[in-house]
Amino acid sequence: MPELPEVEVVRAGLAPAVSGSHVASVTVFDERSLRRHAGPSEDFVDRLEGRTIVSAERRGKFLWLPLAAPEPVEARASTGSATAEALVVHLGMSGQVLLRDRTTDDRLTRIRLELDHPDHGPLRLNFVDQRIFGSMAVDEMIETTDAPGALVPSQVAHIARDPLDEWFDDRLFLDRLARRNTGVKRALLDQTLLSGVGNIYADEALWAARIHYDQPTSTLSRPRAKLLLAEVRLVLEKALGEGGTSFDAQYVNVNGASGYFSHSLNAYGQQGKPCPRCGRPIIRESFMNRGSHFCAFCQRVRAPRAAG
DNA sequence: CCGGACTCCTGGTTGC
């Protein structure tokens, strides 16, 4: 469900509350939410309890909370470099992270963390997920190859930087895109090429750039590819500014509030309604087991210009 | 490398 703007809203809401917080206790209500954790749920709990959260980070749709090195324990005498770890959160299609007081329950809470913040006091973090495509995991941090000295959780290592990341390399992206032999929407959804874009914002950016979703990437001119990247950035930034896209109570920020971007959608979910640009109806076609929404007039597959 | 099929799931909405 949530794409970059929604995940970033969650990260930003989480950061001040969790940074410096001590993990007092952890309860796993449904082990299926630990699908991406390498060990059993006891291991997940053991690795979290007693730790201190340092900050809240994000790459694409992945969120993680780096953990300070654990307090040295006799039984586990420090034999040198401890591996850095983080609590990794992916919201999947229906995940939510809700910050509550110690008495508030939420329906469909799969995992709960009780936190103590040195200034804000006791706090409860409920990981809620209807469909259980999301997950939490304690993962080790490893070095990335795409920026000097940066660490990311191992399960995020294959994810490309997102277009709002200061280290995102436009030229690298455009070169890789041009070398792909696939449709442009498929490429936008490929998190190893650029991250953070999902079905909503792919459709919105393609509509804004007037590009058909199945236009072969190899036939996109460099200026049109640049335009598309610019439109991706614009739509992500605008959605972020409006607190993300909420269709119902499925996507909310850490306080349970909805975003407003659904009022600004031009193509996604607008099938049958007039294209805001030309007035012809927006079409929905089945694509990659989901919907693709576009204007059949504004967004047509273009033949590449003849070379020479 | 590419595309398609299929997997993990629950629950709200639509249609008969």
Added chain:
DNA sequence: TGCAACCAGGAGTCCG
């Protein structure tokens, strides 16, 4: 009203 079919913001794996 009841119930089945369909739909949903993601992402991984496997196979041809």
